[in-house]
Amino acid sequence: MNRLSLNFVNCYGIRKLKAELEFKRKGFAIYSPNGVMKTSFAKTMTDLAGGKQPCDLAFPLRKSVFEVKLNGQQLKSDEIFVVKSYDENYSSNEVSTLLADSELKSRYEAVHREIGEAKKALEIKLRILAGFGERSKENLDPIIESVFGDEYYDALFKLKAEIDSAVEESFWNANYKIIFDPKVAEFISDTSVTSDIEEYAKKYDELTEKSPILRRNFQYQNILQIQQNLETNNFFNAGHSLRLNDRNGSGKTDIDTDKSLLEKIEAEKERVINDSSLVKKFNTFNAKLKNKELQFFRDHIAENQHILKELRNPNEFKRKLWVQYIYKAREDFDRLISMYQIGKEELAVIVKEARSNPNDWDSVIKEFNLRFIHLPFQLVVVNKSDVILKGIAPSLGFKFVCGEEERVYAEKQKNDLLRVLSTGEARALYILNVMFEVYVRRKLNKKTLFVFDDIAESFDYKNKFAIVNYLQDVVNYDDSDFLTIILTHNFDFLRTIESRMICPADQCRMAFKNEEGIKLSDFKQSDIQNPFHRWQSRLAESVIQVAYIPFIRNLVEYTQGAKDKNGNDTADYLALTYMLHYKHQTEQLKLADYKKIFERTLLNVEFPDVDENITILSHIFATADQCLDASDGINLEQKIVLSMSIRIWTERYIIQEICKIDSSYDPAKKQAGQLIGKYKAQFSERAEDIDIMKRVNLITPSNIHINSFMYEPILDMGFDELKRLYQDVKSNLISDSVS
Numbered sequence: 001m002n003r004l005s006l007n008f009v010n011c012y013g014i015r016k017l018k019a020e021l022e023f024k025r026k027g028f029a030i031y032s033p034n035g036v037m038k039t040s041f042a043k044t045m046t047d048l049a050g051g052k053q054p055c056d057l058a059f060p061l062r063k064s065v066f067e068v069k070l071n072g073q074q075l076k077s078d079e080i081f082v083v084k085s086y087d088e089n090y091s092s093n094e095v096s097t098l099l100a101d102s103e104l105k106s107r108y109e110a111v112h113r114e115i116g117e118a119k120k121a122l123e124i125k126l127r128i129l130a131g132f133g134e135r136s137k138e139n140l141d142p143i144i145e146s147v148f149g150d151e152y153y154d155a156l157f158k159l160k161a162e163i164d165s166a167v168e169e170s171f172w173n174a175n176y177k178i179i180f181d182p183k184v185a186e187f188i189s190d191t192s193v194t195s196d197i198e199e200y201a202k203k204y205d206e207l208t209e210k211s212p213i214l215r216r217n218f219q220y221q222n223i224l225q226i227q228q229n230l231e232t233n234n235f236f237n238a239g240h241s242l243r244l245n246d247r248n249g250s251g252k253t254d255i256d257t258d259k260s261l262l263e264k265i266e267a268e269k270e271r272v273i274n275d276s277s278l279v280k281k282f283n284t285f286n287a288k289l290k291n292k293e294l295q296f297f298r299d300h301i302a303e304n305q306h307i308l309k310e311l312r313n314p315n316e317f318k319r320k321l322w323v324q325y326i327y328k329a330r331e332d333f334d335r336l337i338s339m340y341q342i343g344k345e346e347l348a349v350i351v352k353e354a355r356s357n358p359n360d361w362d363s364v365i366k367e368f369n370l371r372f373i374h375l376p377f378q379l380v381v382v383n384k385s386d387v388i389l390k391g392i393a394p395s396l397g398f399k400f401v402c403g404e405e406e407r408v409y410a411e412k413q414k415n416d417l418l419r420v421l422s423t424g425e426a427r428a429l430y431i432l433n434v435m436f437e438v439y440v441r442r443k444l445n446k447k448t449l450f451v452f453d454d455i456a457e458s459f460d461y462k463n464k465f466a467i468v469n470y471l472q473d474v475v476n477y478d479d480s481d482f483l484t485i486i487l488t489h490n491f492d493f494l495r496t497i498e499s500r501m502i503c504p505a506d507q508c509r510m511a512f513k514n515e516e517g518i519k520l521s522d523f524k525q526s527d528i529q530n531p532f533h534r535w536q537s538r539l540a541e542s543v544i545q546v547a548y549i550p551f552i553r554n555l556v557e558y559t560q561g562a563k564d565k566n567g568n569d570t571a572d573y574l575a576l577t578y579m580l581h582y583k584h585q586t587e588q589l590k591l592a593d594y595k596k597i598f599e600r601t602l603l604n605v606e607f608p609d610v611d612e613n614i615t616i617l618s619h620i621f622a623t624a625d626q627c628l629d630a631s632d633g634i635n636l637e638q639k640i641v642l643s644m645s646i647r648i649w650t651e652r653y654i655i656q657e658i659c660k661i662d663s664s665y666d667p668a669k670k671q672a673g674q675l676i677g678k679y680k681a682q683f684s685e686r687a688e689d690i691d692i693m694k695r696v697n698l699i700t701p702s703n704i705h706i707n708s709f710m711y712e713p714i715l716d717m718g719f720d721e722l723k724r725l726y727q728d729v730k731s732n733l734i735s736d737s738v739s
Contacts (some may be wrong), residue, residue, distance in 0.1 A: 002071060002483060004028075004449070008518075009065035010056040012040035016517025021485075021507075027475035029486045029503035030520065031494045032511035033717075037518045038487045042082055042453040049080040070449065070483070079447050083434050085454040086427050108350050111343040118336040125329035130322075131177035147322050153340055156326075160337055163327055171317075172324040174307050175300055180318060184297045188311055231258050364432075364439050371466045372428050376400060379432070380408065428463060431455075431470070438474060447481040450474065454488050464493075472502050498523075512632050514720060521633045531636055540608045542623040546644065547637035549579050549594070552601050559601070572597045579616050580644060582651035583668055589616040620645055628723055635719050642722045643700040646729050647672065650696045653733035654679045660735075672697060692728055699725060 002023040008014045014037055021028050032038040044054040044066060054066045068075045084090070123140050132138045141152045148155035178184070188194065230236065241256035244264065255261045301308055310317040326333050365379050380397045397408040434455075441448050456467045475484050486503060488494055497503050509520040532551055538544045553576035562573045575593055578586045592612035599607050624645035627638040654675045655667045661682065667675065676693045683689070699717065 004483065004485075005067065005069040005072075007065055007067040007069075008041075008044055008054075010059065010062040011044040011054040011064055011066055012057060013037070014040045014044065014518055017041075017520075018517075019509075019520045021509075023483055023507070025475065025501070025504060025507060026477075026482055027471070027484045027486065027497070027503040027507065029488065029494055029497055029508045030511055031491060031508065031523070032487060032489055034489050036511045036513045038453065038489055038511070042084065042451060042487060045080055045451045046082045046084075048075075049077055049082050051077040068449070070447075075449055080449050080451070081437065081441070082451045083453065083455055085457045086430055088430065090430060090433055107346065111346050111350075115336070115339050115343045118332070118339045122329060122332040122336050125332055126325050129173075129325040129328055131175035144322070147319050156333070157337060157340065159323070159326065162323060163330055163333060166323060166327040168327070169320065169324055171304075171307050171310060171321065172328060174304065174310075174321055176318075176321055176325070178296045178300045179307070179311075179321075180314075181297065184294060185314070187294060187297075188314060194312070230261070236261075364435050368432050368435060371470060372431075372463055373466075375428055375463070428466075431467065435470070442477055442480045442482070445479070445481055448483075450482060450484045452484065452486045454490065454493075455486075456488075456493055457490070468496055468500060468502070471497065472500050475502050510634055513718065514632055519632065523634065535637065536602075536605050539605070542619065543627060543637050543641055545594075545608075545610075546620050546623045547640040548598065549576060549644065550640065552576060552598055553580065555601050556597070572600065579620070580647070581672070582648045582655060584655075586617055586648070586652075587615065590614060591616060591619055617648070620648065624726060628726070630719075632719050639717055639719060639722055642726050643717075646696055646722070646726050647700045649726075649729050650693060650733055651675055653735050654693070656735040658682060689732060692725075692732055695725055696729065 004021040004023065006017060006019045006021070008017040011017075017037065030038075030041070032041070045068070047054040048066060048068060053064065055064050056062045068080065070079075124134060126140060127136045127138055128134050144152050144155055148159065150158065230242075235242075236257050241254050242261075244253045244255060246252065253264070255264065310320070369378050377398045377400050380399050400407045438450075440446075452471065455471070456464045471484070471486065474482060486497060488497075494503075494508065498505055498508055505523055508523040510523060512519045512521060532548075535544045535548065539548075553573060556570065556573045556576060560570050560572060562570055564570055575589065575597060577583075578589055579594065590612060591610050591614050594616055595607045595610070595612060599605070620641070624641050627635075627641050630638045651667075651672060655665070658665050658667075658675075658678060670678075676690075676697055679693065680690055699722070
């Protein structure tokens with residue numbers, strides 16, 4: 001037997017919930033009336049499944065506690081799976097697991113993992129080179145795809161030859177993040193700025209061409225790189241020298257020290273950068289950089305003026321710049337390209353093998369089609385093995401057949417399909433993804449606590465029973481390490497899953513909210529399936545005697561009818577109505593009258609010995625007072641008695657108050673709503689009384705017309721709420737004529 005321990009404090013409105021659920025079977029149901037805890041419980045479990053920490057949204061500073069322990073061990077996030085009532089965007093993360101057997105799955109995931117690790121290593125280098133920083137999470141995929149006009153891996157693969165033959169350019173250390181900032185790009189696109197850049201570039205090229213040693217493709221940055229390499233490798237210290245040719249015919253210059261080479265480099269840099277006409281053009285451009293957001297760009301350009309001429313064609317420069325970054329990180333680039341080529345070939349082999357072994361995918365599709373036979377479409381597998389490097393899974397088609405016509409919606413047309421389907425039919429597609437998840441977890445024998453949150457909500461009955469049958473299978477998988485909690489606020493659904501032994505009665509709970517928090521109360525089978533039959537053994541209790549009144553009236557209505565063949569009220573039905581609704585005749589009815597009707601209606605049930613001279617009214621009120629001492633729980637019978645007493649007390653007060661000013665007033669055919677309307681018209685100044693009457697009219701109607709087929713409303717009613725209302729009615733609605 002498994003024991004699940006729940007301990008929630010301040011979790012999405014759950015002030016406190018502490019419970020132990022003993023799983024003799026794998027299914028547990030929690031019936032939670034609206035507003036008690038179902039949504040909060042599901043949100044808490046969803047957070048835990050996602051590795052997040054639940055909280056209290058209304059009071060975020062409150063400390064939250066969230067413990068879900070199975071046999072003393074805290075469940076891990078991947079051991080909890082919440083199935084919402086509907087999630088249009090949900091799809092199973094386990095698609096690759098369904099492609100083939102576990103061996104192929106391992107190979108498939110290993111290929112992706114190796115490529116992913118190589119991609120991560122390259123992108124760390126590229127982020128540093130581009131100015132984003134080593135710890136940046138900048139997504140480079142869209143940048144690469146935009147710059148090179150192809151999908152990420154295709155773009156890199158096509159660059160291989162270009163990177164192999166690339167050389168280091170003078171601008172390789174330009175900061176992409178700064179230069180191609182959106183505000184900079186907007187600035188540069190201005191036609192006047194473009195003109196300034198073009199003028200600067202022309203003058204820069206002109207000065208470079210006039211230099212004795214510089215060239216367009218050999219600038220001072222290139223010489224500086226040479227100097228740094230020579231110094232690092234002790235070129236001059238070893239007694240070597242180098243010769244610079246003056247192309248203007250001034251002879252040759254021999255250089256034999258680091259210092260003299262640096263001086264030559266600096267002289268050429270100063271000659272170009274400090275040329276008065278070039279300085280003027282740079283200042284013209286620089287003067288337009290007035291926006292504070294452009295200050296980083298200004299500083300970067302000032303230190304690297306040679307970059308400015310590249311900006312006459314920003315898109316071309318962007319491409320040249322990323323080629324340089326990749327060239328500088330070519331070791332990691334080469335590794336990624338190699339892993340990509342090997343992985344692509346391996347994936348092709350996996351796809352081929354998967355095509356010949358499609359049992360998992362087909363099994364789930366077949367199971368879905370067999371269960372949801374009432375859907376207007378059937379699922380078909382459009383492409384089982386279309387699995388490429390990005391992990392695109394086999395896609396589904398939705399086949400509609402109408403006579404001789406047939407149409408298949410592809411998966412990418414799902415939104416079009418959803419417009420065709422009803423709400424319930426659309427929800428069935430969501431269940432398909434749930435089935436994938438369950439199938440995989442079962443296949444891997446993965447320990448899982450499933451939390452089904454009103455999964456059958458909004459389904460029609462045909463497909464609702466398909467869900468019920470599926471739940472029945474899930475809790476009966478002998479070869480799985482599954483446990484299941486089914487949350488519902490639909491009592492009819494609870495009765496269904498209990499009758500199917502998905503969640504036996506001793507594994508059904510009802511959630512209550514009180515001042516301390518949430519309490520889960522035990523159900524008995526008779527509470528769920530037929531409480532009225534169980535009451536027959538408890539007829540000696542006054543609470544059962546009174547609670548039977550609306551049920552007996554219901555039986556009389558079914559067997560005798562409310563009217564006879566002449567259209568007159570049936571005597572028994574009328575008398576029972578006077579026991580539920582206060583009329584002048586109510587005061588004269590005694591327990592003897594009720595006993596006779598009871599025994600005439602339930603022929604094989606003997607009413608207990610009672611003081612038959614007691615009036616039915618005093619018996620109902622005395623029993624209601626006893627109910628105030630009952631502890632919180634399902635309390636079906638106590639809720640019925642309190643509801644009856646509240647209604648009768650209120651109606652008696654209204655009738656007696658109206659009769660004080662209108663002695664001819666006849667309430668015989670007046671419904672409660674009419675009585676309250678009359679009272680409001682006569683006594684509009686009695687605001688407090690009218691507010692109580694509104695609460696009475698809102699809460700009690702369904703509770704006093706209870707029958708064996710529908711008593712969910714009264715179960716949903718909080719017991720404490722009924723007790724408070726009863727006490728408010730007794731305290732405030734008191735007529736002077738009441739003895």
